[in-house]
Amino acid sequence: MKKVAIDLRGLNYKYHNGVNIYTLFLLKCLYEIKNIYPFHLTAIGLNKKTQRKLNQSNSYFKxxxxxxxxxxxxxxLPNLNNFYTNFFLLSKYLTNKNLLNNNIQKFDKVILPQPKILNxxxxxEVLTVFHDIFGILGYNSTGIKQRILENKAIFGSLVTHSKQIWGNSMSTCNDLQEYLKAPxxxxxxxxxxxxxxxxIAQNQKKTQSYYVAISGIEPRKNWYNLILxxxxxxxxxxxxxxxxxxxxxxxxxxxxxxxxxxxxxxxINNIEFVIDAKDSKKNQLLSNCAFTVYPSYWEGFGYPILESLAYDKPIITSKISSMPELAKDSAVYINPLNSKEIATAIYLLYSDREYYKKLVHNCPNNLRYFNQEEVQKKIKEFIFG
Incomplete structure (x- = not known):
């Protein structure tokens, strides 16, 4: 039986971000594959608190x-917490610039749902999933510890030691070749x-007169220009x-x-913040909104675009990086630096009902490009190929 390991350290992050959504999706795919093609799966790096939470909230996890x-x-190593373990990994890497280690447990396959330093x-055989590389391009607004662990040298070593590298968009695949020289x-x-x-929690009420933006609140997401x-x-x-x-x-x-x-x-009295919304609340707001806005400066992927397509909601989004690749002809494209251009797009979807209906009509067809069967097929090929 194949021995597979998956790095789940990212799930210890207390917030539900796009990478964590992807990791849980990957685990669901592994569960479906495992029901037909058995293998032994070991989770690496998940703390006990997160384990308990996932066991309670996800029936497939156990x-x-x-x-x-x-x-x-x-x-x-001795029983160290994640901080000291990461410090060890970084120190060892800086000493010999090598992620290989004969003294650790051997698995047939190791899956990294995000590019974190590991031996x-x-x-x-290693599979590393890259969601973006904007951290090494200067777009990262995360803390200093995260920036130390996500740098060009470490990403480059992960590329070198990986059997496969997955990019979650053509934009990310191109960046991997251009900036990390990935083969x-x-x-x-x-x-x-x-x-x-x-x-999808569709509400039968008539679409209400509001639109939504969904993202982490950080400069890269460009809510400042959206408010303007x-x-x-x-x-x-x-x-x-x-x-x-x-x-x-x-x-x-x-x-x-x-x-x-x-x-x-x-x-401005017609703007509302909804902080740390539960999925049910977010689904309700998406279900009843008129459209969504995603004016980010840079995205490797962007789950809010997929969610918008799933709810048949047109999108206003940036005409850069991966966003046109995802939204296709269900969107109005804008220059994220130009708040007046964003405003014009908002008013277009508000006032032109025929154009609005055309974009709504295009949503289901564009969503079909993103399907779980294809992901499961690729995972199965990696594990058993």
Whole structure:
């Protein structure tokens, strides 16, 4: 029986971000494969609190994971917490620039749902999933510890030691070749997907007069220009009557305060923040909104675009990086640096009903490019190929 390990350290992050959504999706795919083609799956790096939470909230989790290893135990180290284990990994890497280690447990396959530094047995075959590389391009707004662990040298070593590299968009695949010199023979384009059995909480009420933006609250997501655009609509377009609902988690508290001050400065009274919304609340807001806005400066993928397609909601999004690749002809494209251009797009979807209906009609066809069967096929090929 194949011995497979999956690095789940990222799930210890307390917030439900796009990478964590992807990791849970990957585990569901592994569960479906395992029901037909048995293998032994070991989870690496998941703390006990997160284990308990996942066992309670996901019925498949106990069934798909056969055993757990702390990161330190996987590395044959004393029982260390994640901080000291990461410090060890980084120190060792800086000393010999090598991620291979004969003294750690050997697995046939090791899956990294995100590119985190780790050691591998020389006989283990590694799959690393890259969601983006904007951290090494200067777009990363995460903390200093995260930036140390996500740098060009470490990413480059993961590329070197991986049997396969998955990019979650063609944009990311191109970036991997351009900036990390990843061999094209290693790279596979594998789109994430929404789980096909996921129930979309459609409300039968008439679509309400508001639109939503969903993301972490940080500068890269560009809510500052979105708020300016909404204010411009309020002041400029006669008859414009829409609320803006901002759904997110606070990644950068200074930026969040900056947004609040901007709203206060212009006395904007039709913007609402919904912080740390549960999925049920987010689904309800998506179900009843008119459209969504995703004006990010850079995205490797962007789950909010898929969610918008799943709810048959047109999207206003940036005409850069992966966003046109995902939204296709279900979107109005804007320059994220130009708040007036964003405002014009908002008013277009508000005022032109025929154009709006055309974009709605295109949503289901565009969603079909992102399906779980294709992901499961690629995982099965990696494990058993």
């Amino acid at each position: 069934k798909v994971i056969d055993s757990h290893l702390t990161t330190s135990k996987y590395l044959n 591998f047995h020389p006989k283990s 094209p023979s290693k790279i596979k384009l594998v789109y994430p997907a929404l789980w096909q059995n996921q129930k 655009a909404h204010h411009y609509c309020n002041q400029t377009f006669e008859g414009f009557d829409m609320d803006l609902v901002l759904i997110g988690r606070v990644v950068d508290s200074k930026y969040y305060k900056k947004l609040q001050k901007l709203i206060q400065k212009y006395s």
